[in-house]
Amino acid sequence: MPLSKITSAQLPGLFEAQFTRCAVAPGETIVLLTDHNTPREMVNAAFAAALALGAESFEVGLSRALDLQRVGHDKPGAGEGLMNALQSADLLCTFFPPNLSPWLAACRKGGTRVLSITDKPDQLHRLLAPEGTKEAVLHAAERYANARVIHVTSDAGTDFTYRRGDPAWSELRAYYGYSDEPGHFDQWGMAMVADFPDEGTAEGIVVVKPGDLWILPYVRAVESEIRIEVREGFIRKIEGGLDAKAFNDWLARNATSPQDLDPYAVSHLGFGLHPNAYWDDILTYGNSVADLTMAARAYAGNFLFSTGPGPHRRTKGHIDMPMSDCSVSLDGELFLDKGVIKDPKAVIRRN
Structure with a gap:
């Protein structure tokens, strides 16, 4: 595994640049959907970026990780109120892929913007969308x-x-x-x-x-x-x-x-x-x-x-x-x- 070129001190700025692309506005709510595999420095960087942009944020941490070899999970978890929390977001950030899942469609139907974040910090930096x-x-x-x-x-x-x-x-x-x-x-x-x-x-x-x-x-x-x-x-x-x-x-x-x-x-x-x-x-x-x-x-x-x-x-x-x-x-x-x-x-x- 290569040594990371992006330090924990740089991560908040990286997330702020991405959240700016996501049109995060003051007063909006960002929900971070995580599990035990999500690096804490990524979560903390997202919190810091939300604060810098005047947005509110909170984390929903799952007690079980989904099977990432398979797709189409009905829900990310069975806890009462989970979907309500996810659908309350203006921007929902999932730190694992939600592709081809009914719960993703349910969140989007209510107007929630959804962003999947799965790569390493160096990759996230390199893959920030270029102009155009x-x-x-x-x-x-x-x-x-x-x-x-x-x-x-x-x-x-x-x-x-x-x-x-x-x-x-x-x-x-x-x-x-x-x-x-x-x-x-x-x-x-x-x-x-x-x-x-x-x-x-x-x-x-x-x-x-x-x-x-x-x-x-x-x-x-x-x-x-x-x-x-x-x-x-x-x-x-x-x-x-x-x-x-x-x-x-x-x-x-x-x-x-x-x-x-x-x-x-x-x-x-x-x-x-x-x-x-x-x-x-x-x-x-x-x-x-x-x-x-x-x-x-x-x-x-x-x-x-x-x-x-x-x-x-x-x-x-x-x-x-x-x-x-x-x-x-x-x-x-x-x-x-x-x-x-x-x-x-x-x-x-x-x-």
């Missing part, structure tokens, strides 16, 4: 929202298509690294666009090559090729070595019966845009599921392939795999060319 991040992400999201047929290819052998835009399945997500609008959910360090494919439309071959990333459930760099055959929206065949066996075993383990195909469904698909996110952070910071990094999902030019949950599918057998060097066409127009963003309006400049 929101504009670039929203432009990319508009491009994605207007596209109907997406084609993904790679020199490794990927040749994969899907359709999107069906209101029954589309949940377009635009993450720009801070939560500044009522009901918006974001993740500190993120710059990414994603959506779910229309049901039954994902088709073709996805080849995950060595050096691509596996963020859930194992948090590791892929070491051996995984060749995935997709038909009518579901994974039908998985070939390869150790990583392919782990991939297949994880999906099978999360099936509720031999007939349950939900873990094998193609889930959200998208691409990263962050210029200060590095795919090799996973090598620097280690393979710990407790230290999920936004850098791994957000690095500019990755294509994110995932399996499992969807708008009408609640399986917890979720896999996230950011892939490098892919080309992505939106209705026949090249958006990514071997991992390079071709639309200048979607390119974020480093600070």
Whole structure:
């Protein structure tokens, strides 16, 4: 583990910069949702930043940690009044990922802004949204929202298509690294666009090559090729070595019966845009599921392939795999060319 370049004395200023991006105003309430894994210096820095901006804040500490290898938790805890406390926030900061969980949707529905904070202080500093991040992400999201047929290819052998835009399945997500609008959910360090494919439309071959990333459930760099055959929206065949066996075993383990195909469904698909996110952070910071990094999902030019949950599918057998060097066409127009963003309006400049 590398030595931290950010000291505890610098953390309050770092959180104040982030909370300013989140439009925290005097008199607002910030709620910090933590568990026993949350570093105390992070909590204290958040308290200090809230005070500096004239906001009120309090902490809700959970007695049990959630299973971070799985998603879609109904609630973060069963205590009476917990959800009322979370929904009372103007800004809710969760120090673990709340993705794809019904309780997150419930908080957002009431207008609470939600910010997930999961990375190391050095990463949080490096991944503070550069100027123009929101504009670039929203432009990319508009491009994605207007596209109907997406084609993904790679020199490794990927040749994969899907359709999107069906209101029954589309949940377009635009993450720009801070939560500044009522009901918006974001993740500190993120710059990414994603959506779910229309049901039954994902088709073709996805080849995950060595050096691509596996963020859930194992948090590791892929070491051996995984060749995935997709038909009518579901994974039908998985070939390869150790990583392919782990991939297949994880999906099978999360099936509720031999007939349950939900873990094998193609889930959200998208691409990263962050210029200060590095795919090799996973090598620097280690393979710990407790230290999920936004850098791994957000690095500019990755294509994110995932399996499992969807708008009408609640399986917890979720896999996230950011892939490098892919080309992505939106209705026949090249958006990514071997991992390079071709639309200048979607390119974020480093600070």
